[in-house]
Amino acid sequence: MKKGRYPVLEIRNMRKYYSAGIGWIFGREIIKAVDDVSLTIAQGETVGLVGESGCGKSTFGRTVLLLERPTSGQVWFDGTKLTGLSHRQLRLLRKHMQIVFQDSMSSFDTRFTIAEIIGEPLLNYEKLSKEAFKERIKKVLDAVELDETFMGRYPGQLSGGQRQRVGIARALILNPRLIILDEPMSSLDVSVQAQILNLLKKLKLRYGLAYLFISHDLRAVEFLSDRIAVMYMGRVVEILPKRSINMPIHPYSRLLLSSVPVKHPCLRTNKPIYETQKSEKENTWISIPWQGAGCAFRFRCPYVIKKCSEERPELLHINGEHQVACFNLSSQRRIIDGTN
């Protein structure tokens, strides 16, 4: 987060563990979907969250909004500690934090009109006359570039892109400060994805919104985000400012971000891309030895040193906003500089 920017959301040491429920023969195993993650998002800032499937991105998003209770850790919103608030107190603050899902259709009741779907949060939080209610819906439809004729339509009568705009309108209707976008474009085709991405950028600038943008699309993440957090097996292993997206340092980030196209030849680095396979143990997700101690990536990492299996690396600032959790930083630097 840039100095002087006001933090709208602070997540401290968040953990979300699930029971894998193996049964009485093998005993109960624990999945550490989110494992000690701390992250701050400033007012108006977009933090992109990337990582392979199953690494805990959606769980993190849901837990941040306390749609699921964290196993431990704290969430602070605008200076108020949310974890520990009563249901009623939380409900009042939740209007400032909204979420847009990948498949908005599944979160809509298809028997309701678009006006009813978008307006439902308004009915829960504000007492408005029929006219004022209609005005608010019109205004938010306009913000997502849909005209008022959509008010009386049903979700089944909309295209995927229009439905996603409705999902965004519903998230916007209470004038939130923060929106969690969980793969908001992945069910859409490429041209529509670009339109939604542009819309999200416009809305962010117009309303000063903060986003946590979860996506597999690295180009989209680069386009929308101010900083990018790389997640691996429930842990954030690197946080990069946007300008450094082509200069990741953690071996996992290098593997993941190597597919981001470089715009300018000067930005091309000498970083080698290596092949790595998940170990069998890793693939099971359960009984993973790293869950006790050590770096989560050590089974796939070609630069592993003894310390990696003994201790867990913490995120350290290496250059301004750039943070990396790796014990073998010196070798990573040498590889990137091409002096190895």
Ligand SMILES: Nc1ncnc2c1ncn2[C@@H]1O[C@H](COP(=O)(O)OP(=O)(O)OP(=O)(O)O)[C@@H](O)[C@H]1O
């Ligand atoms: N309710 C649950 N009960 C048990 N395990 C769960 C639950 N929800 C998620 N998990 C497990 O937590 C891990 C993280 O899941 P999550 O959905 O957060 O991953 P993700 O990074 O969002 O993946 P994707 O990119 O595919 O959406 C997975 O191993 C998943 O099986």
Ligand SMILES: [Mg+2]
């Ligand atoms: Mg997900």
